[in-house]
Amino acid sequence: xxxxxxxxxxxxxxxxxxxxxxxxxxxxxxxxxxxxxxxxxxxxxxxxxxxxxxxxxxxxxxxxxxxxxxxxxxxxxxxxxxxxxxxxxxxxxxxxxxxxxxxxxxxxxxxxxxxxxxxxxxxxxxxxxxxxxxxxxxxxxxxxxxxxxxxxxxxxxxxxxxxxxxxxxxxxxxxxxxxxxxxxxxxxxxxxxxxxxxxxxxxxxxxxxxxxxxxxxxxxxxxxxxxxxxxxxxxxxxxxxxx
Numbered sequence: 001x002x003x004x005x006x007x008x009x010x011x012x013x014x015x016x017x018x019x020x021x022x023x024x025x026x027x028x029x030x031x032x033x034x035x036x037x038x039x040x041x042x043x044x045x046x047x048x049x050x051x052x053x054x055x056x057x058x059x060x061x062x063x064x065x066x067x068x069x070x071x072x073x074x075x076x077x078x079x080x081x082x083x084x085x086x087x088x089x090x091x092x093x094x095x096x097x098x099x100x101x102x103x104x105x106x107x108x109x110x111x112x113x114x115x116x117x118x119x120x121x122x123x124x125x126x127x128x129x130x131x132x133x134x135x136x137x138x139x140x141x142x143x144x145x146x147x148x149x150x151x152x153x154x155x156x157x158x159x160x161x162x163x164x165x166x167x168x169x170x171x172x173x174x175x176x177x178x179x180x181x182x183x184x185x186x187x188x189x190x191x192x193x194x195x196x197x198x199x200x201x202x203x204x205x206x207x208x209x210x211x212x213x214x215x216x217x218x219x220x221x222x223x224x225x226x227x228x229x230x231x232x233x234x235x236x237x238x239x240x241x242x243x
Contacts, residue, residue, distance in 0.1 A: 006202040009049050014098050017042035021105055032107050032129050036084035039106040043080040051207070054078055058213030063133050064167035065126075065158070066213075067230045069150050069238070070139035072188040073099060074201070075173055078209040080106075085135040088126060088157060090142075096194050111157065113142055119156040126160040136160075140227060146183045146190075147174060150235055155227035162226060167217025170230050172237035178206025212237045 021038055024030060030038070047054065052074075060066075060083040068075070073096075076087055087103070091110045094100045104110075109129070111122035129136050140153035161168050175186045185200045186207060201207075214233060220226035 003203045013046040035107040040084040053208040056211040065161040068171040070144045123160045153227040155223040158223035158226040169217040170214040170233040180204035
């Protein structure tokens with residue numbers, strides 16, 4: 001019953017969000033910032049209705065590139081609920097039921113990670129968002145994990161921030177739960193598929209996301225240096241968070 005109720009809450013809230021967007025869109029085109037604000041509002045609403053809590057330490061960036069480890073599609077709702085931002089995501093998310101439609105509507109930058117030729121296009125879209133003063137959230141691991149380690153970072157999508165000399169900030173996210181397995185029911189990784197995992201997620205009690213942000217951003221002259229440095233910094237945040 002809990003799972004069914006929460007699924008209905010998720011579906012109802014998502015439909016409300018879509019209607020809200022259509023009403024705003026009726027008055028004219030929405031900027032990237034307006035789409036991010038729309039997503040921020042509705043992510044806050046749905047997490048509150050689902051009883052998923054958030055605690056954060058450190059300031060959310062005002063602008064620039066925000067780099068984080070990646071555990072689940074839930075990460076996007078958490079970061080967006082904290083503050084308006086634009087996300088970079090793998091192209092497969094676009095085809096996910098409901099979630100993909102919302103991500104597309106919010107102005108997510110989708111990238112085909114199997115094609116290196118798609119990276120310049122994604123970097124240009126990221127540069128457009130960054131130059132407009134938006135915070136762009138990037139998960140450089142390229143995929144989500146079970147949280148036991150931070151996977152190697154892909155450097156390609158750091159190019160936009162390096163070229164524009166935008167500050168790069170770091171964040172570390174983790175989850176806790178009263179009942180259920182964080183690694184298998186909240187983290188989304190390996191060969192897991194979306195709908196079966198979503199059903200398990202909806203049955204987990206007492207989910208709480210914890211996010212720790214770096215106190216300041218850094219500018220980089222080289223994307224590989226940016227990738228290696230930010231991975232080490234996130235590792236430091238992970239250590240501090242665990243203690």
